[in-house]
Amino acid sequence: MTTASLRDAQPSVYWTSRFPVTETEPVPDGTAADLVIVGGGFTGLWAAIQAKQDDPDADVLLLEARHVGHGASGRNGGFVSASLTHGHGHGMARWPGEFDRLVELGRRNLAEIARTVADHGIDADLRLVGKTTFALAPHHLGELAGLAALHERIGDKVTLLDAEAARADVRSPTYLGGLRIHESGGIVDPAALVAGLAGLADRLGVRRYDRSPVVAVRRDGGGIVLRTRSGSVRAGKVLIATNAFPSPLRRIRPWVLPVYDHVLVTEPLSASRWASIGWADRQGVTDNGNQFHYYRPTADGRILWGGYDAVYHFGGRVDPAYEQRDTTHELLARQFFETFPQLEGVRFTHRWGGVIDSTSRFTPIFGTAMGGRVAYAVGYTGLGVASSRFGARVALDLLRDVPSELTELAMVRRRGVPFPPEPVRWPVVALTRHQMIRADANGGRRGAWLRLLDRFGVGFDS
Incomplete structure (x- = not known):
């Protein structure tokens, strides 16, 4: 069954397969700008948009190695979360003294994303329907009960589910219980969001150049020079948003662990197939394991299924060849049918992988370099669809070199622990x-x- 289900799966990203790939020309040699942003994913796009909103007269340039959304921003599961801390449980454990403040900032950040999408007519299928985390083992039940109490303390609407209620929500024989979080996030079409944000950046006057990987950054007098394969670019200030890809600012690299995650998407399910699993709210779903799955419906009636088998390659290598991994895709397919045996016979149409920028503390790190003229925000560890907007705002505040509500956060001022070098x-x-x-x-x-x-x-x- 597993082999047959994957036989016709395209080795491509479902989200971006529906959009024609268009790439701008590389940046011309000798180009200059007030602010140069390196990286055309969510962090880079949000930084460009917010920089122009802050100062419409600023000359903002965005450089991308391939095309916008080529990396994690265009190939993730499309979960949006109000949490800035890789989940509220982790946030409370890591930053108890400012947890409530981080919760409020996360809610404000998500509301601003929803407002931007609505005000600018971005058709990204953003649905703030929360999510459900299911228990697959007895010890998960106590963990979810503790998490429910934390959500209730901060005013979230949640429902703790026993086995019967969990299976009434989404029908799987593997569920022993669950936690339905009715708010605090939802799902989105990430590639459509990337396209919408890129269009907004263009309308605001951001200059974008694709096929312009930055290979070096150096200080030059009162400015910064960036070397690309097509020539040099001069900047007043620089914002690094390369995330899992090797940063031209080498000091960032020990803090970021590139980890490959893999995904499957099914063919559209028939009405009877959907009826067999319920899932009336069509919310995003995860399970509570250390190695967890995430899954969600798409607008055209498919199921996206990913996660579990995070893979690190020696030396932190990032290579397109790693995006297809037969053993992992076969494992994911087998686990899919174990979760939903009633879907036997369903086929997968797309299979892919992508690299995640993990940090040792599961949340982004922030900082500056070269006399404060370079700032960075990298390391979202798989939950960057929403928090990347916050990260971009932090990096812009750091470049202003004026203390702000965000730059004073302990989460911003401290970076945690770097990963050891190879071969360790x-x-x-x-x-x-x-x-x-x-x-x-x-x-x-x-x-x-x-x-x-x-x-x-x-x-x-x-």
Whole structure:
């Protein structure tokens, strides 16, 4: 069944396969701008838009190595979250003193995204329907009960589900319970959002150049010079938004772990197929394992199914060849039918992978370089669709060199712990991943290695 279901799956990204790929010309040699943004994903696009909204007269230039949305921004699951901290549980554990403030900032950030989409007529299928996290093991039930109490404390509308209620919501024999979060996020078509934001940036007067990878950044007198394959660009200030891809600012690289995540999308389901699984609210779904799945419906009636098997390649290599991984796609297909046996016979039409910019603390790191003329916001660890707007705002505030509500946050001022260099990094990541799998199989009990990492507030995730 698994092999047959994948037989006709295209090795391409479902989201972007529906849009013709158009690339602008590379940046001309000798170009100059007030602000140059490196990276054309969500962070770069939000930075460009907000910079022009702050100062319509500013000359803002955006450089992208391929085309906007080529990386994680165009190939993710399309989950939008109000959390800026990789989930409220992690935020409370990591920054208890400013947790309530981070919750409010996250809500404000998501509201601004929704307002931008509505005000500018961006058709991105944004639906703020919350999500459900399902328990697949007995120990997940207690964890979800604790998370429900935290959500209730901050005023979120949530429903704790027993096994019967969970299976009435989305019908799977694997569910032992769940937590329905009715607000605090939803789902979006990420490629459509990228296209909409790129169009908005164009209308605001941002100059964009594709096929312009930045290979070096250096200080030159009172400005910054960026070297691309087509020539040099001079900037007053620079914002780095390369995320999982190797940064031209080398000091960032030890903090970011490129991890490959893989995804499948089914053919459109018939009405009877949908009736067999319920899912009336069509919300996003995850499970509560250390290695978790995420899944959601699409606007045309498919199911996107991804996650679980996060893969790190030695040396932190980023290579298009890693986007197709037969063993992982076959594993995902098998797990899909274990979750929804009533969908036997459904075929997958698309299969792909993409690289996630993970950090040891699961949240972005921020900083400046070259006398404050370069700022960066990288490391969203798989939850950047919404929080990338916040990250862009932080980086712009850092470039202004004036303390703001955001730059004073401990989450912004401190960066956590870098990953060790190779050849140590690969075995450390492999050990951590093995211990996470073991904890999932051992009733959630974390061994000595994971407890040590917890003590220092570091880890590995997708």
